[in-house]
Amino acid sequence: MSLLEVNDLTVKFYTKEGVVTAVDDLSYQIERGEKFGVVGESGAGKSVTALSLMRLIESPGQIESGEILFKGEDLLEMSEEELRTIRGNEIAMIFQDAQTALNPVYTVGEQISEAIRHHLDYSDKEARERTIQLLDRVGIPEAETRYDDYPHEFSGGMQQRAVIAMALSCDPDLLLCDEPTTALDVTIEAQILDEIEQLADEFDTSIQLITHDLGVVAEVCDRVMVMYAGAPVEKAPVEELYYDPKHPYTVGLMSSIPRIGDERERLQTIPGTMPDLVELPSGCSFHPRCPYAEESCTRTEPKLVDPDTGQLEEGVESTTDHVAACHEYTGKLREGLDYSVEIRDAAAGDVEATVANANSPASGQSRMDGDTDD
Numbered sequence: 001m002s003l004l005e006v007n008d009l010t011v012k013f014y015t016k017e018g019v020v021t022a023v024d025d026l027s028y029q030i031e032r033g034e035k036f037g038v039v040g041e042s043g044a045g046k047s048v049t050a051l052s053l054m055r056l057i058e059s060p061g062q063i064e065s066g067e068i069l070f071k072g073e074d075l076l077e078m079s080e081e082e083l084r085t086i087r088g089n090e091i092a093m094i095f096q097d098a099q100t101a102l103n104p105v106y107t108v109g110e111q112i113s114e115a116i117r118h119h120l121d122y123s124d125k126e127a128r129e130r131t132i133q134l135l136d137r138v139g140i141p142e143a144e145t146r147y148d149d150y151p152h153e154f155s156g157g158m159q160q161r162a163v164i165a166m167a168l169s170c171d172p173d174l175l176l177c178d179e180p181t182t183a184l185d186v187t188i189e190a191q192i193l194d195e196i197e198q199l200a201d202e203f204d205t206s207i208q209l210i211t212h213d214l215g216v217v218a219e220v221c222d223r224v225m226v227m228y229a230g231a232p233v234e235k236a237p238v239e240e241l242y243y244d245p246k247h248p249y250t251v252g253l254m255s256s257i258p259r260i261g262d263e264r265e266r267l268q269t270i271p272g273t274m275p276d277l278v279e280l281p282s283g284c285s286f287h288p289r290c291p292y293a294e295e296s297c298t299r300t301e302p303k304l305v306d307p308d309t310g311q312l313e314e315g316v317e318s319t320t321d322h323v324a325a326c327h328e329y330t331g332k333l334r335e336g337l338d339y340s341v342e343i344r345d346a347a348a349g350d351v352e353a354t355v356a357n358a359n360s361p362a363s364g365q366s367r368m369d370g371d372t373d374d
């Protein structure tokens with residue numbers, strides 16, 4: 001049994017502008033001890049997915065349908081009380097902004113101790129000892145003295161370390177990390193990612209790591225799901241995704257991984273923006289931005305299939321299999337995809353999809369530009 005199994009999850013927000021389908025019929029699994037990445041641009045539905053796992057979707061949002069099986073039990077069927085024993089205890093979450101997770105009026109140590117006492121029924125002394133051990137373990141120097149510091153006395157990186165210590169304090173089975181290092185500078189980011197990875201191994205904790213940065217996924221994750229407009233477009237073991245990306249959107253994201261020495265801002269190299277989630281484009285929702293799109297892409301929505309056989313994902317047995325949602329793999333694309341991937345330094349996660357023709361996902365050119373016959 002997988003640790004987590006999400007089946008056909010759909011989440012909608014009922015806004016004045018209309019009904020936003022933030023997560024659309026999403027399915028994935030996470031195995032015990034696995035580090036699972038969720039990647040996509042802003043608005044892809046990554047955070048809404050994570051919040052759904054904690055059942056923290058608030059009005060005007062609503063989980064419409066689906067199942068979230070954690071150790072075989074559906075979180076969506078549990079009472080609020082049952083859920084409280086899981087939240088923060090068996091499933092913990094780290095957000096982008098450490099400051100919002102720390103209460104400014106309590107010392108860092110006291111907050112972590114409180115979480116431990118609450119969830120694990122430790123005495124004050126035991127909780128203090130465990131907190132100091134944890135602070136030390138996540139790389140806070142002089143943990144015993146720093147125990148009594150207030151959050152504002154910590155740097156941004158230290159605060160995020162403290163939040164990680166808090167999340168790990170109850171030894172969760174699953175740690176949801178939502179852009180945990182986006183607010184930090186690059187050197188600190190690398191250290192914290194390293195720390196999360198090591199701790200996950202040490203504590204045998206599974207991770208769902210949400211990021212817009214494929215470079216981060218390369219560093220930490222075993223398997224990855226690429227999301228676009230509320231739905232997965234590709235799922236694969238991480239090496240396969242890098243060496244052999246199958247979906248044009250993934251190729252576009254890969255072309256936008258910042259290189260060492262580049263300015264961090266160099267993202268968004270795929271021209272265009274995520275579609276309006278109130279009214280998705282017909283057919284494949286990526287087609288307006290896809291250089292390979294043909295008429296068939298505007299008509300039918302591609303399903304996740306095994307790119308080698310065209311077999312539907314539901315029929316693929318192993319969770320480690322590679323699937324992509326593009327008509328190329330069901331024989332519906334006449335001209336096919338045309339890109340090649342250049343590996344610069346795989347060990348450093350420095351992989352780039354360079355594109356063989358001018359029609360790259362980053363070029364903004366479309367086969368359908370001026371192609372009015374189709």
Ligand SMILES: Nc1ncnc2c1ncn2[C@@H]1O[C@H](COP(=O)(O)OP(=O)(O)OP(=O)(O)O)[C@@H](O)[C@H]1O
Nearest residue numbers: 013015020022041042043044045046047048049277
């Ligand atoms: N409180 C809300 N009210 C209305 N719509 C919302 C709300 N929260 C999320 N959405 C909708 O859900 C979509 C997906 O949001 P989500 O935060 O999951 O994206 P994301 O992929 O995590 O992006 P980011 O990287 O910016 O956090 C948003 O584009 C928005 O349309």
